[in-house]
Every structure is written in structure tokens, then in C-alpha cells.
Amino acid sequence: MTPPRTAANRTVLAAVGLTLLLGGGWIASAHTSVAEHVPSGWPAPPDAPLLDRAALAELRTHPWWTPTVTAVGVLATLALGWWLIAQLRIRRRPRLPLAAAGGSLRTRALEKALAERALTIDGVSRCRTRIHVRRRHLHLRTRVWLEPETTPDTVVAALTALTSEAETAAAPYEIDLRLRMSHLTHRAPHVR
Numbered sequence: 001m002t003p004p005r006t007a008a009n010r011t012v013l014a015a016v017g018l019t020l021l022l023g024g025g026w027i028a029s030a031h032t033s034v035a036e037h038v039p040s041g042w043p044a045p046p047d048a049p050l051l052d053r054a055a056l057a058e059l060r061t062h063p064w065w066t067p068t069v070t071a072v073g074v075l076a077t078l079a080l081g082w083w084l085i086a087q088l089r090i091r092r093r094p095r096l097p098l099a100a101a102g103g104s105l106r107t108r109a110l111e112k113a114l115a116e117r118a119l120t121i122d123g124v125s126r127c128r129t130r131i132h133v134r135r136r137h138l139h140l141r142t143r144v145w146l147e148p149e150t151t152p153d154t155v156v157a158a159l160t161a162l163t164s165e166a167e168t169a170a171a172p173y174e175i176d177l178r179l180r181m182s183h184l185t186h187r188a189p190h191v192r
Contacts (some may be wrong), residue, residue: 123150
């Protein structure tokens with residue numbers, strides 16, 4: 001999920017949660033001290049219902065009441081359904097427009113190429129790369145597993161050169177590298 005959608009989802013959930021929390025707290029603590037400060041037209045909870053039968057019957061006599069309630073219910077259902085479908089949408093990996101006219105690059109292809117090139121470096125046993133695109137920045141997350149005798153110092157320079165080479169290939173974009181290294185351990189043979 002992209003950060004703007006995540007921020008919007010969290011904002012909506014926080015607003016709904018805060019509204020429900022404040023409303024529930026007001027209803028739970030509505031003793032005489034709070035009930036005295038309620039506007040005169042509002043019923044004081046929990047002694048009176050929000051709409052009693054007489055008030056509801058009076059509202060139903062107005063010609064706008066039924067279409068308004070129906071329209072609000074339909075719009076709320078459509079909005080929540082659209083939001084649910086938007087959450088389930090499967091997004092394709094973006095194509096990066098390059099500086100060359102008509103040139104574009106798939107991020108998955110760049111990930112695969114960088115992982116294959118990293119495997120050619122001496123001392124690298126396995127490599128996994130992920131690219132997240134944000135505006136004009138490519139956030140490159142690289143996980144490298146080193147062979148047991150290899151020190152990180154011998155590999156970092158080659159990986160940095162590989163990243164700068166990828167940055168020149170993806171010309172208008174800047175690459176931010178986050179590198180994580182692990183060692184493969186010697187597996188002791190188990191005798192049974």
C-alpha cells in the first residue's frame with residue numbers, strides 16, 4: 001500500500017474512532033451535570049430516546065424525510081463499497097519513464113537485473129532486491145547473504161558501484177539504497 005493511501009486510511013479510521021469514543025464517553029457520562037449543558041432541543045441521555053415514536057411520526061409526515069434517509073443510506077453504502085474495492089485493487093508494478101524519448105523501465109526488471117549483478121560479486125551468496133517508487137526517488141532495499149569467510153568491507157564498495165551504475169541507467173531518478181547484510185553459517189554435518 002502506498003503511503004498516501006495508508007495515511008488517508010489511518011486518518012479516516014482515527015477520525016471515526018475518535019468520534020465514536022467521544023460520543024460513547026458523552027453517553028456513558030451523561031449525568032445531571034452534563035445533561036444541564038445540553039441544548040434545549042436535545043434529549044438528555046440515557047433517560048430519553050433520541051427519537052421517540054411521536055417525533056419519528058412527525059418527521060415521516062414531511063415529504064423530504066423518506067427520500068433523504070434513503071439517499072443518505074444509498075450514498076453511504078456506495079462510498080463504503082467503493083472504499084472496500086479500492087483496498088482490494090491489485091496494482092501493477094510501475095514503469096519508470098526514462099530520460100530517453102519513449103524509454104521506460106519496469107521496476108521488476110531492474111530488481112532482477114540488480115540481484116543478478118550482485119550475485120557476480122565475489123563473496124555474495126544470495127541477493128534479494130525490492131524497489132519502491134516515490135516521486136523522483138527509487139528506494140532500493142537490498143538484502144545480501146555473504147559467504148562465511150567474506151567480510152562486509154570487501155563487498156560494500158562493489159555494491160555501491162553497482163547502485164551508482166543503476167542510478168545512471170535510471171537517469172531522472174535518484175536511488176536511495178538501504179543495504180542489509182547477513183552471513184551464511186557453516187552448517188555442521190549432523191550424524192544420526
